[in-house]
Amino acid sequence: MYVDREKALQLELAPLTVDIERGRLRLFAKAIGETDPVYTDLDAARRAGHPDLPVPPSFLGNAIELDVPNPLEWLLALGVDTTSTLHGEQSFVYHKMVHAGDSLVLHRRIADVYTKKGGALEFVVKQTDIKRGDELVAVTFCSIAVMHREVAA
């Protein structure tokens, strides 16, 4: 079943509040093998001119939006079989640096739905505007690929 594009573009997604914690950033740094102390050591971060530990470039991507109860609810609401999905693409446009201690609100909506390969692949694009108070700090797009195995590519 394909996604109803008009319905998708109007789907309301609840905003997410994300409080950036130092411990979480240190675990992220450990997981990716980050050795630059700016990302884990507060003194090093401050010496580099940061008010606190900086949030690395991809931290505010799709993964952080999955860290909620029922993270795939929005895809299910569109009738997507979540066992046939892959993360296709993620992109960021940065406006301001974000640091530990910041409280962010992620405003989300479906920006686009389109198919490729004769309908064998369908892409649902979610746009997330990331705000700190009134300030837009980054915009990120997450593209989920839905595989339609019934369609020969």
Next chain:
Amino acid sequence: MTLSDVTVGMELPPLEIGPISRRTLALFAGGSGDHQPIHIDIDAAKARGREDVIGHGMLAMAHLGRFLTNCVPQERIRSYKARFAAVTPVLANPTCRGRVVAIDDGLATLDLTVTLADGTVTVRGEAVVDLR
């Protein structure tokens, strides 16, 4: 790399990530917030027709981000995108590579890739870095 020395065609020194262990995937699940079982639970992976767990796309993007911030201060990065072209099997050995492909008005565009030891390109990325 000094920003003033950046020229078109310049290659960034490749970064070898080392094997993507199950421990890495578990740590990244906790650090990133992506707890989807396909990355950390072999039973769930098998139930979805895979032989084993696979790496998170966002882990590869984070490795490429680390590669990028090792070369340029993060506040210079204006945009960054990644297309996930192939899955990363557990125990794979990814390498991050990057090359400057254009400089316009003080903005450098970098082509980025993550490749596995067998040559499979798992991520094709692009970043725009402010050199001014």
